[in-house]
Amino acid sequence: MRRLLVANRGEIARRVIRSARKLGIETVAIHSEADAGLAHVAEADFALEIGPAPARESYLDMDKVLAAAAQAGADAVHPGYGFLSENAEFAARVAAAGLTWVGPPPETIRAMGDKARARALAQAAGVPVVPGSDVIGAGSDLGAEAARVGFPLLVKAAAGGGGIGMRRVDRPEQLEQVVAATQSMAGKAFGDGSVFLERFVPKARHVEIQVFGFGEAGAIHLYERDCSLQRRFQKVIEESPAPLLPAQTRDRMAAAAVALCRHTGYRGAGTVEFIVDAESFEFFFLEMNTRIQVEHPVTEMVTGLDLVEMQLRFARGDLVTMTQDQVATRGHAIECRLYAEMPEKNFLPSPGPLTRFRPPAETEGLRIDSGYREGDAVTPYYDPMIAKLIVHGRDRADACDRALAALAGFEIEGLRSNRGFLMACLSNPEFRRGDIYTGFIDDQRAALLEPA
Structure with missing residues (x-):
């Protein structure tokens, strides 16, 4: 693997570029007309414009992405998350073009992308399903x-x-x-x-297991992430370990996730998502995502591993296998998704210019992943996430306090954001106790919006 095309944009493109550079791999950025000035374009070794702003005319256009790979002389493609990352046809076309696909095989993506088929595979592997x-x-x-x-x-x-x-x-x-x-x-x-x-489980938690499969050589888990704090079925705050989750439940979920990977011969990074009954702790398979997750930094913070580096090394053949005893966790990590949106208006997106954008300085326990810099604009064409703020603490209370302090020091002007709302969530007494579930934001809306 000599030159990698990153088939994505923004913060995940920057994230992939960073790990590729560690491994001595050159990178190629693609971008729409609207994204020409973004950081991932400047940071890559090569950059190519592939079309107008709408994703279907640029990042979702397989012909244009593959043409860019050929033009740049790339020999591998990393899809990031979203866009074409779970498109089996695209993965097949990348392989047919003689390029290395950084992800599981097309047939695995196809099987897991069909939710009904994925349920059947989970059942066959002995994994409980809703x-x-x-x-x-x-x-x-x-x-x-x-x-x-x-x-x-x-x-x-x-x-x-x-x-x-x-x-x-x-x-x-x-x-x-x-x-x-x-x-x-x-x-x-x-x-x-x-x-x-x-x-529908009335009081449900969303807990997922990060996995890494080595095909016939087996699979490992990298422990869990709790993604229960959501609005409109989409995640806002993620953390690891999952608060108030019995160790026995965590171990059974991890074993089920690994069993599914072994049953399917899974290859590469993936996430097995579960619904957990917040009262009984009974858990059910929800779906499997055959890509890197938005919230993968939470796992990286508690394990010290670089998941994207693992993806790249596995794809090029120098990470053959790992054993479960090579994975350990320490402390507690929390990720907050900073969005350009208006929480008081049902989280309506609020695109606009970042006239002031000054994140707090990164430290060993604080990481900022963003695709934007001061002076950039969050456009209406893509997901309105501005940045991910990830903290690590000695325990959950310490991590919450560090996240609050970091958000308080995050200077952002020119558009509306959910910064205050995130701080209200982290300060909420029920959240601090760990009593979180997927309906938490709806149930606590008044209490969360007032301080925000």
Whole structure:
């Protein structure tokens, strides 16, 4: 691996470039017209513009990305997260072009990207899954399927992810309309209108296990991340270890995640996501993400490992295997996602210029991952995340205090952000006690918005 094309933008592109440079690998950045001035473009060894701002005309255009790789003489592609990172066709085309794909094989991406098929694979590996239906088809008895699953339930897009294509149904009379609406939305968003029903756990936690697979040589886990603090099914604050999670539950989840990797012969970095009942600690398989996660720095902070470096080394063949006893954790890490948004207006995006953007200085226990610099603009074309602030402390209370201090020292002007809201979350007595679950923000909205 001599020259790596990073098929992404912003902070994750910078993140990949940083690890590639450590390994002596040259990097190629791609960018849309709107992103020409961003930091990842300046930091790469080579950069190519591939199209207009809309993602479908640039970062999602496989032909343009592959043409850029050929033009730059790249011999490998790292997809980051989002965009084409879980697109099996793109992974196959990268390999067909004679390039190294930094990720699992296309057939694995395809299998895990189909939520219904992923559930079946999990069941075959002995991993508990949330009670649910098969894909709803023309001959399905919708009422009978719903009665078997039970209310409340979720209607979920089989090809969806990241909280997109997921709608809650509380009463039978709502079901038909919500199914039709979700099928329509899924068809437009993913090119696949397939949906299925899944039981909704009223007080649920979202806990995921970071894994790394070595194919026939087995797999390891890198412990858990709690991603329960969410708005609109999308994560806001992540941490490790998961607070108030019994060690026995954590060990069983980790073993289940590794069993799934071994059953599928998984290769590379991945994340197995679980729903955990906050009352009983019963857990169920949710999905598997076949890529690096936005929140991977949390794991890096507690383990001291560089996950992107591991991806690159495995892809080029000099990381053949690792054993579980080579992975240990220390202390507590918390990641806060700083967004250009208005929490008081249902977290509506608020793009604009970063007339002042001065993060606190990084230290051994504080890391800032961002794709922006002062003077840049957060445009309406992409996800409005401005930066990730990641802290490490000796325990959870220490990590919370460090995150609060870092956010207080984060100077940002020119647009609206959720900085105050993040500080309100970290200061909330229920959050500090560790009593967090996916409905936390909705239930605590008034208490969180007032100080924010």
